[in-house]
Amino acid sequence: MKFLRYGPKGREKPALLDPEGHIRDLSNHVVDLRGDVLHPDRLRQLAGIRPETLPLVEGTPRLGPPVAGVGTIFGIGLNYRSHALETGAKPQSEPLVFSKAVTALSGPNDPIVIPRNSTKTDWECELCVIIGAKTQYVDELHALNAVAGYAVINDVSEREFQKERGGQFIKGKSCDSFAPIGPWLVTTDEIGSPQDLDLWLKVNGSQRQTGNTSDMIFSVAFLISHLSQFLTLMPGDVIATGTPSGVGMGCTPPVYLKPGDVVELGVEGLGKQRQEVVAWAASA
Incomplete structure (x- = not known):
């Protein structure tokens, strides 16, 4: 469903x-x-x-994030072999975990707002896992039992804030509009294995990312189990599971988003998103 x-x-x-x-x-x-x-x-x-x-909703209303009450958005860095290769990073023995502020949440077709003083706003198409049950110390075999469903997320990232301003990744990952999720929460029975889903992203109609979740270094089940060894996952928590190659930072020369650009992305079986890129304004 x-x-x-x-x-x-x-x-x-x-x-x-x-x-x-x-x-x-x-x-x-x-x-x-x-x-x-x-x-x-x-x-x-x-x-x-x-x-x-059920009552029929007429027209084409705005879609918000498909889940409310999100407590934590977890991100997993360098979790695709192809993306690790394009960045020159060596795969690690444990996942690189960061967080995104919940104020970054937006709907799947809401604009991406280039933050003030940004020079390197980038895109990342990812499979998003939405937790449905309180989970602590779960083993990998049973980890997927905690999943409410899956969705598309664009893990929008400001690379200068992330990599050149000191501190942790959260600064480059958490600007308003940097976590569009949706259009839907798709229950697990419709997806089967989360480790064989195609992903894609286009900017202004040009193909930028093409990948498959089989390229993940750490599987969805492993990520849930791993996180649960350190903290308690709660219903509504979100895990952005990493992105394949083709991000703007990996281009030669690098390419970043600018006002007027249009980003389209999707994950097999989970629908697609479309975001227009706009400049930050004081009234935003």
Whole structure:
């Protein structure tokens, strides 16, 4: 099943996508797609509702992030062999983990805002894992039982802030609009293995990224298990699992986003995003 949230920013309503691709409102059944609602058992119950009994949402409303109440956004750096190769990095024995501020969250088609003083805003198409159950010290064999579903995320990154301004990656990963997620939360039964999904990204119609999750150094199950050894994962937590080669930083010479650019990206079975790039303004 494909779950989503629609409406103005900060006032999104829960919904699902019916087999014909129409949005059906879930507000009479759940307040929002957050907390206990994200447990895989609860999502299976919601998936059992006949879509035709739900109110039809007319038109093409704005889509927000498909999950509410996100506590932490985890990022995994250099997790694709192809991306590690293009950056000249040597794969490590454990994942490179960083975080993104939740204020970076945005809808899948909301604009990317170039932050003030930015010179190197970059793109990263990634598979996003949304946690559905409280998880601590889980082994790799059972780790996927904690997953509510999967989504597309663009791990937008300001490379100067990330790499040249000292401190940790979070400074270059957390600007407003730097974590567009969606369009949907797709439940695990529709995806099968998360380790065989195609990813792609275009900038102004030009293909920039093409990859497959089979190129991951650390699998989704490993990442969940690994993180759970150090902290408790909660429903709504998000894991951006890494990006394949083709980021702007890896081009020769490097290419970065500028106002007026259009970014399109997607992951097999999870839908696609489209973002127009705009300049930061004091009123933003």
